Amino acid sequence: MNTIRYFRLAALGAAFLLPALASAATWYVRPGANGDDSGRDWTNALPALPTNLQRGDTYYIATGLYPARTFSTPASGTATITIKKATAGDHGTNTGWNSAYGSGQAVFGGGLNFKSPYWVIDGQTGGGAANNWVGNFGIKIVERGDARPVINVGQEGTANNVTIRHVELVGKGSVSSAGGSYSNDGLAVYGASNVTLSYFRMTGIGRCPFFVSPRNLVIEHGWVESYNGSGAVHSEVASIWGFSGSVGDVTFRHNLVTDIRSTGGLMWDNSSNRSAKLLVYGNVFYRPDGASWQEANGVIGGWTGNGGEEFHNAKVYNNAFINVNQAPLSSLPRVASGNEAYNNIFYNSDSPNFSRFSKHDYNVFINSGGTQGESKGITDSANPFMNIAGKDFRLKKAFPTGMPLGAPFNVDALGNTRGGDGVYERGPFEFETGAISVAAPTGLKAQ
Numbered sequence: 536m537n538t539i540r541y542f543r544l545a546a547l548g549a550a551f552l553l554p555a556l557a558s559a560a561t562w563y564v565r566p567g568a569n570g571d572d573s574g575r576d577w578t579n580a581l582p583a584l585p586t587n588l589q590r591g592d593t594y595y596i597a598t599g600l601y602p603a604r605t606f607s608t609p610a611s612g613t614a615t616i617t618i619k620k621a622t623a624g625d626h627g628t629n630t631g632w633n634s635a636y637g638s639g640q641a642v643f644g645g646g647l648n649f650k651s652p653y654w655v656i657d658g659q660t661g662g663g664a665a666n667n668w669v670g671n672f673g674i675k676i677v678e679r680g681d682a683r684p685v686i687n688v689g690q691e692g693t694a695n696n697v698t699i700r701h702v703e704l705v706g707k708g709s710v711s712s713a714g715g716s717y718s719n720d721g722l723a724v725y726g727a728s729n730v731t732l733s734y735f736r737m738t739g740i741g742r743c744p745f746f747v748s749p750r751n752l753v754i755e756h757g758w759v760e761s762y763n764g765s766g767a768v769h770s771e772v773a774s775i776w777g778f779s780g781s782v783g784d785v786t787f788r789h790n791l792v793t794d795i796r797s798t799g800g801l802m803w804d805n806s807s808n809r810s811a812k813l814l815v816y817g818n819v820f821y822r823p824d825g826a827s828w829q830e831a832n833g834v835i836g837g838w839t840g841n842g843g844e845e846f847h848n849a850k851v852y853n854n855a856f857i858n859v860n861q862a863p864l865s866s867l868p869r870v871a872s873g874n875e876a877y878n879n880i881f882y883n884s885d886s887p888n889f890s891r892f893s894k895h896d897y898n899v900f901i902n903s904g905g906t907q908g909e910s911k912g913i914t915d916s917a918n919p920f921m922n923i924a925g926k927d928f929r930l931k932k933a934f935p936t937g938m939p940l941g942a943p944f945n946v947d948a949l950g951n952t953r954g955g956d957g958v959y960e961r962g963p964f965e966f967e968t969g970a971i972s973v974a975a976p977t978g979l980k981a982q
Contacts, residue, residue, distance in 0.1 A: 559591040561627050565636060566599035578631030590614035590653075595621045597636035603645020603678070607692065610652050615696070617655040620673030625659060640671075640703075646678035646685050647699075649727075650692030658701030662734030663756040664948040664964075668791050668926055669736060672703040679706075681741065682713035684720040689727035695750075700733035704740070710763040710770075711741030720746040721762070722754075726778050736760060742770045748778030753786045756948065764796035764829075771798040771831070776844075777807030789817040789948035789963075791926065792834075799832035799865065806845035806870075816852040816944050817963045819928045820859060828860055836865020836891070846871040846891055852878055852944050853937075853953075855920070855928055855963050856903075859884035866890050878937035880919065880962040897938040899961050911938070919962070930966040937961040 563580040570579030577597075584594060584604065590611040596618060608616060619625070622637045640658075647656070658673025678685040685704045688694045704721050711719040719741025724730050728750035737744050740762035745754065754773075764770030772792055775785055782805050792800065800820065805811040815835060822828050832838065834856060837846040846868050856863040856879065864876060864887040871891040879898045881887055886904025889895045897911045901919070906912030913935065921927040929949075936958045939945075945953045951965040960966050 559593065560589065562592060562594045563597075563621075563627060564594055565597040566601070570631075576628050576630035577626075577633065577636065580631070584618070588616050590616060593617040593619060593627075595619050595627050596641045597621050598639035598641060601641060601643045603643060603647070605648040605650060606654055606694075607650040613653060613696075615653040615655055617657065619655075620658045620660070620701070622659050622673065640673065640675045642675045642677065644677055646680070646683050646687060647676055648687045648691065649689065649694040649697050652693060652695040652697070654694075654697045656699045656702065658703075658734075661701050661703070662736060662758070664789065664791075664928075668758040672736065673701050675703040675705065677705040678719065679708075681707060681711050681719055682717040684718070684723035684746070685737075685740070686722045686732075688723065688730055689725040690716070690723060693727075695728040695730075697727065697729075698731045698733070700731070700735070702732075702735050704735060704737045706738070706740035706762070708739035708763075709741065710765045710768050712768070713742075714768065716746075718742040718746070718768075720744070721759075722747065724749045724752060726750065726780060728783065731755070732757065737762065739763070742768060743772070743774045745773035745775070747773065747785070748776050748782055749785065750783035752784075753788075754790065755786070755788045756790065758791045759794060761794050762796060764798065766797065769798040770796045771800060771802045772796075773801045773803075774798075775802060775813070776804045781805075781808035782811050783808065784812045784814070786814040787818060788814065788943075790819075791928075792818065792820045793823055794826070795820075795822075795828045795831070795834065795861070797829055797831060799836060799861075800834035801836075802832060803835075803837050803846055803849055804844040804868070805847050806843055809845065809847045809872075811848065813849040814852075815849065815854060817854065817948055819855045819857065819963055820863070821855070821923065821926075821928075822858040822860060824858070824924070830861050832867050833862035833865025833888070834859060835863065837868040840868030840870055844868045844870075846874065848873040849892075850874075851876040851892075852940060853947075853961065853963055855880045855882065856884045856887070857882045857920070857923060857928075861885060863887045864889060864892065877940065878959075878961040882918070882920070897961060899934055911935075928962075929964045930960065930962055933958060933966045934961045 565580035568580040574581040661670035661672030735757040881903035
């Protein structure tokens with residue numbers, strides 16, 4: 536036996552079992568590594584994420600294949616465990632570094648299940664409007680299981696304060712046969728607080744991209760490209776409801792949605808907490824030419840209400856609804872209050888139904904019906920977007936100033952501040968004259 540190697544491994548195992556040290560450590564993980572397994576540099580990287588992860592530490596993972604993972608390390612105060620995809624610009628130590636470790640994706644061949652709090656999963660690259668909604672996602676998560684979500688937060692334990700960004704999520708590619716809570720959803724959240732999913736792409740999800748009952752949820756800078764549903768397996772972009780208590784605030788901002796299936800888009804039920812808010816701003820809901828969006832409960836709305844569902848405090852600001860062949864804003868459910876719609880652009884779409892919105896104005900209607908009595912609403916006839924087919928939804932023309940709204944609604948998906956030129960733009964992007972500047976993403980921090 537190699538005595539030195541034996542004691543190194545024993546010491547490493549003991550370290551993972553001890554409480555987190557006061558000073559955070561950095562570890563390196565690379566499938567196929569064959570050094571001394573200490574994890575202290577790329578030459579001696581761990582061949583897999585260890586069973587026991589240390590609170591407060593950072594784990595860089597290289598390009599390669601990783602198995603499905605359950606994250607259950609017990610909490611230690613607010614100490615966060617961070618798992619980052621290694622890149623050329625951010626990979627920790629240079630000792631043993633090879634550019635191949637950062638050039639491809641870290642692919643999880645099964646879903647991620649969070650059973651404890653304080654985690655950050657960061658692919659570091661890809662996603663968002665600045666990358667034309669794609670780019671090289673550092674981390675890819677593939678879950679083909681019929682009854683398993685791609686990401687599961689809080690179904691089997693308290694899993695607050697989870698942040699996931701720059702990831703590609705892939706489902707089974709067909710309709711799930713599983714009903715109830717367990718299905719092939721994209722992101723499933725069960726009662727967890729402070730969950731954030733940023734800079735992502737979802738394809739092939741078997742039921743709902745978002746099946747969520749959170750206390751505070753942020754979904755931002757993502758692209759819902761495809762998911763599956765049927766008459767037997769109802770599915771919507773987001774099923775948002777109360778679980779084990781009450782639902783909390785949900786923010787859906789700066790996203791692109793190009794698919795809507797059997798039940799509808801963002802379906803909001805806050806009957807368990809009427810003060811909770813649904814903030815929907817800076818998004819694009821776009822039906823590509825030839826795509827079939829099923830007639831259902833609308834792009835933003837709720838269920839019929841026969842089960843006690845209610846629709847309160849939905850704030851729908853500065854979105855674009857393009858080629859939408861169902862109600863952009865739904866007349867369901869019947870019990871509703873405090874809902875607002877300002878500065879949206881409805882282009883080549885069905886006329887929105889404002890019957891569940893107590894306040895609405897400053898909207899733009901292009902081949903989408905009249906202004907419905909809005910004093911500041913306007914109609915137009917020309918396509919206002921730079922390149923719809925190319926998924927470039929910046930404005931190529933200015934509209935009269937919209938309704939000024941304070942932070943955080945005054946910044947678009949590219950980081951541009953609305954109203955800086957004296958005109959508070961309607962629609963998802965600030966109109967810019969001259970050269971178009973793309974600001975770097977901001978606000979990427981763990982919650």
